[in-house]
Amino acid sequence: DAKTTQPNSMESNEEEPVHLPCNHSTISGTDYIHWYRQLPSQGPEYVIHGLTSNVNNRMASLAIAEDRKSSTLILHRATLRDAAVYYCILRGPPQGNLIFGKGTKLSVKP
Amino acid sequence: KAGVTQTPRYLIKTRGQQVTLSCSPISGHRSVSWYQQTPGQGLQFLFEYFSETQRNKGNFPGRFSGRQFSNSRSEMNVSTLELGDSALYLCASSLDSSRDTEAFFGQGTRLTVV
Numbered sequence: 001d002a003k004t005t006q007p008n009s010m011e012s013n014e015e016e017p018v019h020l021p022c023n024h025s026t027i028s029g030t031d032y033i034h035w036y037r038q039l040p041s042q043g044p045e046y047v048i049h050g051l052t053s054n055v056n057n058r059m060a061s062l063a064i065a066e067d068r069k070s071s072t073l074i075l076h077r078a079t080l081r082d083a084a085v086y087y088c089i090l091r092g093p094p095q096g097n098l099i100f101g102k103g104t105k106l107s108v109k110p
Numbered sequence: 111k112a113g114v115t116q117t118p119r120y121l122i123k124t125r126g127q128q129v130t131l132s133c134s135p136i137s138g139h140r141s142v143s144w145y146q147q148t149p150g151q152g153l154q155f156l157f158e159y160f161s162e163t164q165r166n167k168g169n170f171p172g173r174f175s176g177r178q179f180s181n182s183r184s185e186m187n188v189s190t191l192e193l194g195d196s197a198l199y200l201c202a203s204s205l206d207s208s209r210d211t212e213a214f215f216g217q218g219t220r221l222t223v224v
Contacts, residue, residue, distance in 0.1 A: 032209045043114075043200050043215030044153070051210075087153075091209040097143055097166055098202075098213060100153035 004088045009105045012078045020073040020104055022088030027068050031092035035062065035073045037084040038103075044087065047073065083108045112136065114203050114216035122222045128189040131219045135182050135203030142184040143213065144176060147198040156199075159184055160207055191223045 034049040061074040087103040144156040155168040159178035176186040202213040
């Protein structure tokens with residue numbers, strides 16, 4: 001399974017943008033890049049996913065490098081509720097399971 | 111629509127006993143996966159079921175087993191419980207298990223083995 005590398009932790013101020021990086025230099029052409037987050041005492045929550053093009057949804061934006069060896073999850077205005085562990089996951093065939101790494105623990109300061 | 115429901119939320123069992131956990135996926139979802147989360151190992155994949163068939167299995171001993179029913183509800187069973195089985199067990203449901211599909215997780219079942 002292709003691996004991802006993320007910083008262990010990051011800090012942000014409330015209402016400021018947050019850029020969470022992820023390196024995946026061994027990504028294959030058919031791997032999708034998924035992001036999930038886990039708030040304290042809850043199950044993981046889907047955030048966003050993409051293949052090649054940048055993606056936007058109501059929660060976040062996903063910027064994918066042209067060579068696909070890295071990606072960045074962008075939270076446009078961090079709130080206290082965004083404090084969580086963020087996981088960057090590569091999902092490729094044939095398996096359907098998600099391979100979680102250690103993720104990035106995001107702290108948001110008021 | 112209703113989310114993924116896991117029961118029970120909390121469970122305390124004695125070493126050597128067996129336990130069954132239940133997961134009701136989102137209506138219409140045919141894929142159910144199970145994960146174990148511990149502070150030391152993080153989130154680890156146990157197995158995945160699709161249309162009542164196990165399609166994928168993680169690296170866990172045979173004491174861990176599961177099944178899926180025709181209504182897509184799933185159960186996982188752990189026999190001969192060990193102290194190290196204490197963990198949060200999470201269930202995730204998806205429409206299917208393709209790489210272009212999002213998974214929806216339940217709140218989990220917190221199992222404590224004493």
